[in-house]
Amino acid sequence: MTWIDLSVKTKIMKQQISLLIISITFLFAAISCQTAPEPDGNGLPKPKNIIYFVSDGMGYNHLLATNYFQHGEAGMQVFEQDDWVHLAQATHNLGRVSGSDTIFTNGYAPRNAWEDKQYVMYDYTDSGAAATALSTGSKNLRSHLGIDIDGDTLTHVSQAAKALGKSIGVVSSVPFSHATPAGFVVHNSSRHNYGEIARYMLFHTRLDVIMAPGHPFYNDNGKRSEEPSYRYVGSEAVWEQIASNEGLTEIADDENVYFVQDVDGNGVRDPWTFIDAREDFVALASGPAPGRVFGVPKVRSTLNQGRHRDEMAEMPFAQPFNENVPTLEEMTRASLNVLGQNNKGFFVMVEGGAVDWASHDNHLGRVVEEQIDFNNAVIAAVEWVEANSSWDETLIIVTSDHECGYLTGPNHPDPVNEPVVNRGQGNLPEAQWNSTSHTNMLVPFYAKGPGANLFNKFAGEKDPVLGPFLHNTDIANTIFLMWGKPEIEIHRLTY
Ligand SMILES: [Zn+2]
Numbered sequence: 001m002t003w004i005d006l007s008v009k010t011k012i013m014k015q016q017i018s019l020l021i022i023s024i025t026f027l028f029a030a031i032s033c034q035t036a037p038e039p040d041g042n043g044l045p046k047p048k049n050i051i052y053f054v055s056d057g058m059g060y061n062h063l064l065a066t067n068y069f070q071h072g073e074a075g076m077q078v079f080e081q082d083d084w085v086h087l088a089q090a091t092h093n094l095g096r097v098s099g100s101d102t103i104f105t106n107g108y109a110p111r112n113a114w115e116d117k118q119y120v121m122y123d124y125t126d127s128g129a130a131a132t133a134l135s136t137g138s139k140n141l142r143s144h145l146g147i148d149i150d151g152d153t154l155t156h157v158s159q160a161a162k163a164l165g166k167s168i169g170v171v172s173s174v175p176f177s178h179a180t181p182a183g184f185v186v187h188n189s190s191r192h193n194y195g196e197i198a199r200y201m202l203f204h205t206r207l208d209v210i211m212a213p214g215h216p217f218y219n220d221n222g223k224r225s226e227e228p229s230y231r232y233v234g235s236e237a238v239w240e241q242i243a244s245n246e247g248l249t250e251i252a253d254d255e256n257v258y259f260v261q262d263v264d265g266n267g268v269r270d271p272w273t274f275i276d277a278r279e280d281f282v283a284l285a286s287g288p289a290p291g292r293v294f295g296v297p298k299v300r301s302t303l304n305q306g307r308h309r310d311e312m313a314e315m316p317f318a319q320p321f322n323e324n325v326p327t328l329e330e331m332t333r334a335s336l337n338v339l340g341q342n343n344k345g346f347f348v349m350v351e352g353g354a355v356d357w358a359s360h361d362n363h364l365g366r367v368v369e370e371q372i373d374f375n376n377a378v379i380a381a382v383e384w385v386e387a388n389s390s391w392d393e394t395l396i397i398v399t400s401d402h403e404c405g406y407l408t409g410p411n412h413p414d415p416v417n418e419p420v421v422n423r424g425q426g427n428l429p430e431a432q433w434n435s436t437s438h439t440n441m442l443v444p445f446y447a448k449g450p451g452a453n454l455f456n457k458f459a460g461e462k463d464p465v466l467g468p469f470l471h472n473t474d475i476a477n478t479i480f481l482m483w484g485k486p487e488i489e490i491h492r493l494t495y
Contacts, residue, residue: 044482045450048345048393050161051336051381052475054134055374056127056180057356059403059441060466065364065420065429066371069316072425077375078382079398079446087459088442088469091402093125094139094149103149105139108440110463117413117434121406124438127356128191130401130472131183135349137476145179145197146187153187155488157479161347162206163486165265167339168346169209173303173328173370174353175232176201176212176296180401184349198234202242202272202294203251203258209338209348211295211331215276218298220306222322229300242294247271263292264342281326284334293338297325304373305354305366312361315428316368328352329376336384345393350377359404362433367407385449395449397475403441406434417441442466445475454478 055062067076080086090108097104106123113120125133126142133139136146136154146154158168170181177198179191185207186200198214201207214232216239219225233239237253249269251258263270273290275281276298284293297303304321313319321327326334332350339346352374358366378398385394409418410430421430442463447455455478459468 046482047395047450049389050347050479051394051396052349053378053398054180054349055352055355055371055400057359057402057404058371058400059407059443061407061420062355062367062371063444065431066368068420068422068429069368069427070372072422078379083448085447085452085455087445087455088463088466089399089445090442090469090471091125091130092123092440093129094141095123096141106440108442113441114416114465117416120439120441121435122440124440125402126438127179127401128183131180133472134401135184135476137473137480139473143191144189145183145191147189151189153488155485156184157476158185158347159488160480160483160485164483165344166346167208167342169207169335169339169348171331171335171348172212172351172353174212175214175301176210177214177232178353180351180353181212181349194232195234198232199238199258202234203260206261206263208263208291209293209335211335213297213299213302215296215298215300218300220300220302220309222299222325242272243274245274278324278326281330281334285337289338289341295331299325302354302357303328305358305370312363312366314365316365328373329380332377332380336381340388356404360436362405362436364428364431391449393450395447395451398446400443402438403443404438405436406439408432408434442469445470451478451482
């Protein structure tokens, strides 16, 4: 059985919500925005490029702990500076009352969050529902990726980018078929269908760049593994044919024949260029590059967070990083150079995926390491904008999908959700973990570039401590206002 081509109607839907646009346009015109690019149609800015950073699991205290360790003071990251939009973001998802069709959402109640030590531990989202909200603008049930509660297709912002002729990519420090990167491009009822998701990403989407772990032949220490695992990469046959780098456009396994997509719309299918060596990621950071890159570093589930799993040192950087594995920063530089070749622009989602994993482990040292790599990836993007683009044409978003671990200061719950306590540069702050899972706490949101001010318009609720907050769905919906929202015809795997 063959695949049905994913076709994205290039016709941009005239917005059904024109009234909303008109009012937003009016509001936007009334504020003094930073130099906007040529407005198009609805008068809103139309970013050429969007770089969308998601630090999975990052709450305010994760960021604060990292600042204290790195700098001995708060607010030191590039995206925390005054020329960025600062908001908070509510992450709650939808739930279904078991045994019924009743749908509910927990919402986020600021008073409860700051008075009831248990409140944020109930009805928290997962990375599937959160990625779907961040990517499609629709809240969702846990574990769903790019489909709504009835199983219908949702449009991803990456598909809006593609409809405009832009290149698209996903980059992560955890496997490419994992919830967040997958949640920005696929349509599947379960984030756990790794094989199906991987094949969907490789053959059914029009992704130009995939860079993330999942390598079958290496373990989490970046060492050759005796037992290969094809869990994250589709199947053994799919992996072998793509990794052979023979420019195949047709790939078969025992059950199916798959075709790579025509990603640039010139009528010719575009094969993947495969890389796995660190030096190949580093080399891709500048100069001419292949059009379509599938990069899987030589490590299984995460770049560095899983190394020395049995004897993790408490302090960040006490154990050397995996030598032959690129950092998230290096992969980000490579992805921007590849995607930046398209003169129509690009969309890329870069995920710091293992901040969440270290938080599930309640391991603050690893959280700080992962968050620093994420922060460095944002710096790399800022440098790319300033060297190769401008703040008139590139929008950078930095946010999270949910908090993980209920990380607080040592005296929580008195006061509830106390900030971590500074012990100076080079030291981990005084902190307390209150959960090994996610919470419903607000997470940070930052943006800079064309359209960044629009996000302020959606922050209609206010937290007494963290200030105005928007909802995770507002981010994608703002992008759709600027880029349009294409109708999507074919949504799911058909076998
Ligand atoms: Zn998690």
